Amino acid sequence: MGLLDKRSTTASVSEVYADDDTQPALIFIPDISGFTKFVNEAGIQQSRTLIADLLEIIIEANILDMKLSEIQGDAVLFYRPGPPPSIQEVINQCKQIFLDFQNYLRIVERDRGSALGASLSSSNLTLKVVVHYGQLSVTLIREHVKLMGKDVIIAHRLLKNNIESDEYVLLSEGFLKTQTEEAIKQSFSNWTQLRSGSTQYEHLGEIRYKYAYLTPLRLLVTNHRSLDDRKKYPNIYAHSVTIKAPARFVLRIISNFRLKPSWVEGMTNVYYDTTKANRMGMAYKCNLNRGQIDIQTVQSFIGEDYIEYVEKIYNFRVFPNALLFFYLTVVDAQHTYLSIKFHYSRVLKNRFFYFYMRRRMILFLGKSLLNLKNLCEKMYAQNPH
Numbered sequence: 001m002g003l004l005d006k007r008s009t010t011a012s013v014s015e016v017y018a019d020d021d022t023q024p025a026l027i028f029i030p031d032i033s034g035f036t037k038f039v040n041e042a043g044i045q046q047s048r049t050l051i052a053d054l055l056e057i058i059i060e061a062n063i064l065d066m067k068l069s070e071i072q073g074d075a076v077l078f079y080r081p082g083p084p085p086s087i088q089e090v091i092n093q094c095k096q097i098f099l100d101f102q103n104y105l106r107i108v109e110r111d112r113g114s115a116l117g118a119s120l121s122s123s124n125l126t127l128k129v130v131v132h133y134g135q136l137s138v139t140l141i142r143e144h145v146k147l148m149g150k151d152v153i154i155a156h157r158l159l160k161n162n163i164e165s166d167e168y169v170l171l172s173e174g175f176l177k178t179q180t181e182e183a184i185k186q187s188f189s190n191w192t193q194l195r196s197g198s199t200q201y202e203h204l205g206e207i208r209y210k211y212a213y214l215t216p217l218r219l220l221v222t223n224h225r226s227l228d229d230r231k232k233y234p235n236i237y238a239h240s241v242t243i244k245a246p247a248r249f250v251l252r253i254i255s256n257f258r259l260k261p262s263w264v265e266g267m268t269n270v271y272y273d274t275t276k277a278n279r280m281g282m283a284y285k286c287n288l289n290r291g292q293i294d295i296q297t298v299q300s301f302i303g304e305d306y307i308e309y310v311e312k313i314y315n316f317r318v319f320p321n322a323l324l325f326f327y328l329t330v331v332d333a334q335h336t337y338l339s340i341k342f343h344y345s346r347v348l349k350n351r352f353f354y355f356y357m358r359r360r361m362i363l364f365l366g367k368s369l370l371n372l373k374n375l376c377e378k379m380y381a382q383n384p385h
Helices: 035-042 044-060 087-111 114-123 150-157 181-188 215-220 247-254 257-263 351-382
Strands: 023-033 067-072 075-081 126-141 144-148 168-172 195-201 205-213 236-243 267-271 283-288 291-302 306-314 322-332 335-343
Touching (some): 023 044, 023 150, 035 044, 044 087, 044 291, 067 144, 087 168, 087 181, 087 306, 126 150, 247 291, 247 306, 247 351, 335 351
Parallel strands (some): 126 168
Antiparallel strands (some): 067 075, 267 283, 306 322
16 A cells, blocks of 8 residues: 555544555636636647646645646546545635636737637636545556556546536535534635535436535736735735846746745755646746745746746745735846736735735845846856847
């Protein structure tokens, strides 16, 4: 059983039977709605890179420490052996994936050509998520993990249901039985309504579940066209500087993961997959001061006189769902005006705390930007090509 981490279980949740190799596990399947229509309308050449980026974003948004089993076309199959997470943890995971997914679409729709933008607008790409809990068996087939068992089949079948929407979270009866009524009620208060449903399946009979629309979360999706509107979007920290180096040269320094510790104040180490270093959706871990955060590249738009580079910051508890924008404007052939904007969602209401953090963040951005300016000018002077 060396494939899986050992996790403690309790008899009240489930137990592993001695005469087989099944084990209790959470089964979590995010599925891209509108996938087929989008591919047919946009064509494989335009759609394949975007779909690959979206799947990467779904995988990197995994905050429940789930294991990736496989990618099945437009769906990602996650599982987590052991006792079930709390329903609030599951809902937080759904919110994280949905917001990361929608934020990326907003950026792409604005910055990648009119043809792709038109296809995105008409395709209505979005997400639905199926959550189930039950027994499964893990099999290794030519180094690929394959999940087997009736509960795996149930989870997959639940993707086809009677819900009249394309963006929702579906919680099976198998998962809901592991949670208390009070916890279920609290997890959906103040943002959406939990509804009851069931679907009849051949060979499986009637499967009951509850579901909630994710549509209300769209209110939290960043409107990137209005980031300069401080009255509407006050949660922004910004700094700017002029650098004596061409814009594309500055972009190469900013997007080079290996060089991050050389200019980001307090960063000591960066960990990433070198085979994916230049790909959108790529994530890397950073040791920053006394902790570690995760950063994901989500967009790089290069125009003749203007460049925009965007990174998503997560596992940063103080500023969840944060985005870091780098705006590079060509001044002339040898100078670049760089503006950095850190856009975040506020989760705490303590004004004094955010006033303190604002001062620290402004100081952090200012020092990092000065370090970046000095690094770019030094490297460009050594190799002005």
